[in-house]
Amino acid sequence: MMGLPQINIMFYSRAVSAISRSAxxxxxxxxxxxxxxxxxxxxxxxxxxxxxxxxxxxxxxxxxxxxxxxxxxxxxxxxxxxxxxxxxxxxxxxxxxxxxxxxxxxxxxxxxxxxxxxxxxxxxxxxxxxxxxxxxxxxxxxxxxxxxxxxxxxxxxxxxxxxxxxxxxxxxxLPFTQSAxxxxxxxxxxxxxxxxxxxxxxxxxxxxxxxxxxxxxGRAVNSLTTLTVREKADYKKVKIVEVMDMIVDDIRDTFAKEYIGKVINVYDNQVLFITAVNAYFKILMGDQILDPSYNNVSFIDVEAQRLAWESIGTDTTDYDDQQIREMSFGDDVFLGGQVKISDAMEDLTFDIFTM
The missing domain is CATH 3.40.50.11780 (Rossmann fold)
Structure with missing residues (x-):
């Protein structure tokens, strides 16, 4: 795929400039x-x-x-x-x-x-x-x-x-390295x-x-109060949401500029995009925007892709996960990911015992 170097450069430039952009x-x-x-x-x-x-x-x-x-x-x-x-x-x-x-x-x-x-x-x-x-x-x-x-x-x-x-x-x-x-x-x-x-x-x-x-x-929080499986307590922090929004923008904008309408939707090309996203995550880990001790990674969402095939009548019971990964579905790209955003120090528990 000829587009891989360009997309890597875009993700690299966005990642290395993340802290400066945040300020x-x-x-x-x-x-x-x-x-x-x-x-x-x-x-x-x-x-x-x-x-x-x-x-x-x-x-x-x-x-x-x-x-x-x-x-x-x-x-x-x-x-x-x-x-x-x-x-x-x-x-x-x-x-x-x-x-x-x-x-x-x-x-x-x-x-x-x-x-x-x-x-x-x-x-x-x-x-x-x-x-x-x-x-x-x-x-x-x-x-x-x-x-x-x-x-x-x-x-x-x-x-x-x-x-x-x-x-x-x-x-x-404020930059990502600080909380308000x-x-x-x-x-x-x-x-x-x-x-x-x-x-x-x-x-x-x-x-x-x-x-x-x-x-x-007092504390840099937004108005979120109703917590769910998808919106956890961390999402109440302004700093956390700032990083989330940046990552969403960076991945979406790069995909829109370099992939939509330009790249054939097959497994190999999806893997190349995921590889570029994971390299982007690694740079964010190096700057401690993402927690470097966590497995910050993107991947093909096997369950979502399996459900897509099931929805049009394809029985996927006998297909293992790797087979599903390789079965791209129309023009849809089903990806997932997991990241842990680094928070700022705000609370201290320090118990001191005397003899």
Whole structure:
């Protein structure tokens, strides 16, 4: 197969750049703004030097500053009219490449609509979009739910929704080698503290805590609370989901660019693709993005392929697993995999006994 070197190069370049890419996330801000100097549409800002006060309302200028403070690679602002319906504007958001979205000025109805849209994009379109939306118990790993009711920066008070741009910038700017748990927000001078922080975190809430010296993120969790066989406790961690989303994007994008419509669907070609994926995993293991002590591997999903043949009336009872592996099914490629994503140190149990 002539395409093998190219696909190996693509996977290699994606793997070796994983850590640097993870610290270069993109924030998408939805802001209602009709400042006369700039028309509605998208504006890309990479640093505070790109930001001009006269182009924005004071509130929106502040939100953009908040997002940039987290050092994402860029902030893409979707500027919409004050009377524009959010439903139509979300179609525009779908064409923007981003990691975390926020709408600091959203009403409760708009916040709920944005959460539903993100969930739909992740479930139906397999997009890896995420959003920071306050007071949204969305029960979804793509929605981060800040709930600290009152946040003060000096004399200025913010609601959790008004501070979502800051959170989005933080998460977009962190590499895989770090978690946002205990991330200090030095500008925050006071908060309304939670009565039961542990319970709120377990409830999928992203909260701020005051340790007496600093105000910081309590634990970097998303809003997922319902755990299943497929969505385990680890999936509540923002860091874990970030790595999962990267792996999904890398494998899907490479398959789409190099395989779909270009490669005949036979066993040997499937093995070549799996070999390239496993080499990609090995590089991620070397960077400790995946746990190097675990057998991180991809493979042909024998059971799924067997069921596909059974569904069209083929009796596979007498076929062993290797025979099923070699029986490619139409244009379908049934692959599986197992990986263990490395988490950050967050909890310590240290029992010391004295004589």
């Amino acid at each position: 270069l996330g993109i924030v998408a801000l939805i802001l209602r703004d009709e400042t006369s100097t700039v028309v509605t549409g998208t504006t890309t800002l990479k640093s505070i030097e790109d930001l001009t006060a006269s182009d924005w309302t004071p509130e929106n200028y502040d939100y953009i500053e908040q997002a940039l403070a987290g050092t994402p690679s860029k902030v893409v602002v979707l500027r919409i009219g004050t009377a524009a319906e959010l439903t139509g504007e979300l179609k525009k958001l779908g064409s923007i490449k981003f990691n975390y979205a926020a709408m600091p000025g959203a009403t409760e109805e708009e916040a709920s609509l944005l959460a539903s849209w993100i969930k739909s994009k992740r479930t139906n379109d397999k997009k890896t979009f995420k959003a920071v939306i306050a007071n949204q118990a969305a029960d979804d790993k793509g929605i981060l739910n800040p709930t600290t009711k009152r946040i003060w920066v000096g004399e200025k008070e913010y609601t959790p929704q008004q501070y979502t741009a800051r959170f989005a910038g933080i998460f977009a700017g 748990t205990y991330y200090v927000l030095p500008e925050v001078t006071a908060i309304e503290e939670h009565e039961d922080p542990d319970a709120d975190i377990n409830n999928g809430e992203l909260i701020l805590i005051n340790d007496g010296e600093n105000i910081k993120i």
